[in-house]
Amino acid sequence: MENFALIFVALIIGYIINKRDIFPKDTPIILNQFILYISLPAMALLQIPKLSFSFEVLIPIIIAWLVMGISALVIFYISKILKFSKEITGALMLVGVLGNTSFVGIPVIQAYFGDSALPYVLMYDQLGSFIMLSTYGTFISVYYSSAKDVDVKAIAIKIITFPPFLSLLVALFFIGTTFHPVITSVLSSLAGTIVPLALVAVGLQLKFKLPSEDVKPFFSALGVKLLLSPIIAILISFIFSWDNQASMVSIMEAGMGPMITAGAVASMAGLAPRLSSAIVGYGVLLSFLTTWILFKLIQL
Template identity: 45%
Template sequence: MENIILIFICLVIGFILQKVKSFPQNSAQTLNQLIIYISLPALALYYIPKIKISTDLLYPIGVAWLGFGLAFVFFALLGKILGWSKKLIGCLVLTGGLGNTSFVGFPVIEALYGKEGLETAIIVDQPGSFIVLSTLGILVATYYSRGTANAFEILKKVVLFPPFIAFIAAGFMNILKYDFTNEMQIVFQKLGATVTPIALIAVGLQLRFERESKHWQFLTLGLAFKLLIMPSFFVVLYLFILKKSGVVIDVSIMEAAMAPMITGAILASTYGLKPKLSSMMIGFGIPLSFISLAFWFWILQIF
């Protein structure tokens, strides 16, 4: 429950700081860079060396990778048909394709499914959502933030993306069965813990409630995809096509129904992909997701 309270407090703090004239105007961009250069790499170095690789990971991991692929196909095709700008498409792919599988996901899953469910949620988040963000996410952000795509420039952005560098280092550590000392693990854990409060304050700093905003229709579409279409896809795929069941499958589907990922919105904002819309996807998506999650939990009890 404390995580949910922290979410709303940080959003409100950021929103209030908009009104403080002495507060630096570019604070949101500075906070975003802090997350990308320090907090996210610390998370990778803390969690990834501990992941145990097995075939049991396929279904939880599939939620992040297949879900992001679905978002890319959906919004890229729709954007091409309707003549959307590249920045709008990129924003919706990042915010609609990545779920808040950790900060919102962990406490919700633990409350509903206990420790067993939480173990699956961690798999969805780390080798799933986090790695998708650090690889495909930066690819999409780079491609859609530029007028013309340059393969070398995109590759350079990915390779030099701090969370990706940390992921590669942590991946080698996992293969070599090596981890940091307890003292260093605590340091990385505490640095990684700064992601959520800093990111949410940054989102609050960019959140606008404009009645006549041109973003409302895209916000509605983006949240409909993330909260309804994506989990529907995994219900059909996992339950009816693959005919799988159990706690691992239920948790995977619930994680697919989570609100947009905070750091996905931060990445979109950092690359200039409709910062206002990306902030609205978080500001409205998180509270609305508690309603949609109750619906999906009910659906899973039926099947």
């Protein structure tokens, strides 16, 4: 209960701060940079070494890529059937596929499963969502917004120099290692900043405007992201008989709301900015209800 209270209080604080213009407009960017460069690397170094080398570690990565790949195909064909414009199709291919698996995923998974689930969250997020954002997300934003060629070399450099990704690779070499208590304490303090800062940053960026002409693409994106994606994850787990914490965390991660960064990428690329912001805003809030229902289902 305390974890959920923190989640909603932090979101409300961020939303109120944004409405009252208390902090500078670039505050979400600064908070997100702190999380990406300090908090997430600290959490990776703290949690990943607690894993043991086994196939279980790969389950979140496999599910992440299959879920996002299938979701992208579904949205592509929905867009064709409903004859959405190229701009709207590009927006949905971003916010309807990529999930908020770190900023919202970490506090939600922590609230439901505890700290033992965090290593699997990081595997799903960093080796799934982040790489998908950097590769697929870049391609979609460029392809649907202009005729520019995608710079594969630049994407590769961006991935291998990303601090959370680098820290994840380093942490993998320390699996099974117990750090000195002082190191563990420092990492715990830095990693502990993720939840409040991430949720305040999310609250600062929530927008809820939705004109009537955006209704069809709005429900198409959220239908795929909040309903179809976790169903795909459940089916994958069932087909391969995966019934463990790694698979349950992956199913929950698949059901997270739209990625705020994906919404920002869509907006910067000129891909239906108003619609993208509405999908992210409403999607993040709705995901708290849908993930609660999802958690109850997978516990049956």
